[in-house]
Amino acid sequence: MDPTTPGPKDRLLTQLAMIPATQTPNDGADWFPPVDIAEDDEEYLFKIDLPEVNPDNLRVAVEEDGLVICGERPNPWQGERKLLRVERPHGYFVRRFALPDDANTREINTLFAESVLEVRVRKVSSSMRTPAPTNAPPRLRLRSAA
Numbered sequence: 001m002d003p004t005t006p007g008p009k010d011r012l013l014t015q016l017a018m019i020p021a022t023q024t025p026n027d028g029a030d031w032f033p034p035v036d037i038a039e040d041d042e043e044y045l046f047k048i049d050l051p052e053v054n055p056d057n058l059r060v061a062v063e064e065d066g067l068v069i070c071g072e073r074p075n076p077w078q079g080e081r082k083l084l085r086v087e088r089p090h091g092y093f094v095r096r097f098a099l100p101d102d103a104n105t106r107e108i109n110t111l112f113a114e115s116v117l118e119v120r121v122r123k124v125s126s127s128m129r130t131p132a133p134t135n136a137p138p139r140l141r142l143r144s145a146a
Helices: 011-017
Strands: 035-039 043-049 058-063 066-073 091-098 103-113 116-123
Touching: 035 091, 043 066, 058 103, 058 116, 066 116
Parallel strands: none
Antiparallel strands: 035 043, 043 116, 058 066, 066 091, 103 116
């Protein structure tokens, strides 16, 4: 079966229904980078295509019980040439994902390599879940492959 076509007993589809992404205009986003979400028994994996985005311009944080990924892709055409067509987005972006109850919001790892940001959120049993702090969201350190 094609993994993008849901089957009647598809556990991944059930989990994805629990991880909604919001793209609200009030976030002021200029574009929304594509995201793939996968899981195994130990973690959730988010893969976000971010070509030409500097890792210093990225922020990955847990806010309340959700994952927030935001940043900026600069305009590559500032005054260089007369533009005939521009299809590649640029500017500010933000993606928000509600995390399932078994997501450990204290154990999130990131890796930015070859224009792809990977965010790994470990799973825990619901009895061991630690809530995210309600004060300022922590800034997670991005690891670049070098």
